[in-house]
Amino acid sequence: MNDLKSDEYWMEQALIYANKAQQLGEIPVGAVLVKDNTLIAAGYNRSITDNDPSAHAEMIAVREGGKVLNNYRLIDCTLYVTLEPCSMCAGLLVHSRIKRLVYGAPDAKTGSAGSIMNLLQEPRLNHQVEVTAGVLSQTCSSTISAFFKQRRAQIKAAKKAARVIDN
Numbered sequence: 001m002n003d004l005k006s007d008e009y010w011m012e013q014a015l016i017y018a019n020k021a022q023q024l025g026e027i028p029v030g031a032v033l034v035k036d037n038t039l040i041a042a043g044y045n046r047s048i049t050d051n052d053p054s055a056h057a058e059m060i061a062v063r064e065g066g067k068v069l070n071n072y073r074l075i076d077c078t079l080y081v082t083l084e085p086c087s088m089c090a091g092l093l094v095h096s097r098i099k100r101l102v103y104g105a106p107d108a109k110t111g112s113a114g115s116i117m118n119l120l121q122e123p124r125l126n127h128q129v130e131v132t133a134g135v136l137s138q139t140c141s142s143t144i145s146a147f148f149k150q151r152r153a154q155i156k157a158a159k160k161a162a163r164v165i166d167n
Contacts, residue, residue: 012093018082025049030081033079035078042061043056044057044060056089062093071164073096078104082103083105103133114133
């Protein structure tokens with residue numbers, strides 16, 4: 001498999017995990033950790049479900065990957081994630097020595113792999129992560145956009161129902 005086909009394949013796997021997050025009512029972000037073209041670990045957002053602000057898809061996949069590889073350093077691993085990591089997750093990738101990050105949708109509000117800052121390639125840090133952005137970007141973006149559109153509609157309907165009850 002060439003690099004683009006391989007990246008698209010693994011991003012499709014991350015999208016499957018994003019769907020699991022959405023089924024829980026979580027923001028649909030999924031991540032898969034790959035080494036030597038083999039799935040090592042996966043994760044999806046669980047912050048609301050677990051009452052844990054650190055339970056992002058990347059965090060879960062990396063934690064599980066460390067257990068599977070029996071090492072806190074994830075040398076020569078690639079993380080595929082449907083949304084550009086935030087600063088917390090970008091810091092995690094630097095500390096875990098992930099070799100490469102591949103993400104789908106950019107995040108203009110919290111993206112720390114180039115959108116608002118590039119923590120992953122900060123030359124003052126002791127490790128830099130290779131970054132490939134925009135793999136299946138349209139699919140990843142539309143998944144998240146549709147989720148928030150649905151959530152806004154639910155909130156609007158709930159407010160409308162509350163006004164009817166109050167009257």
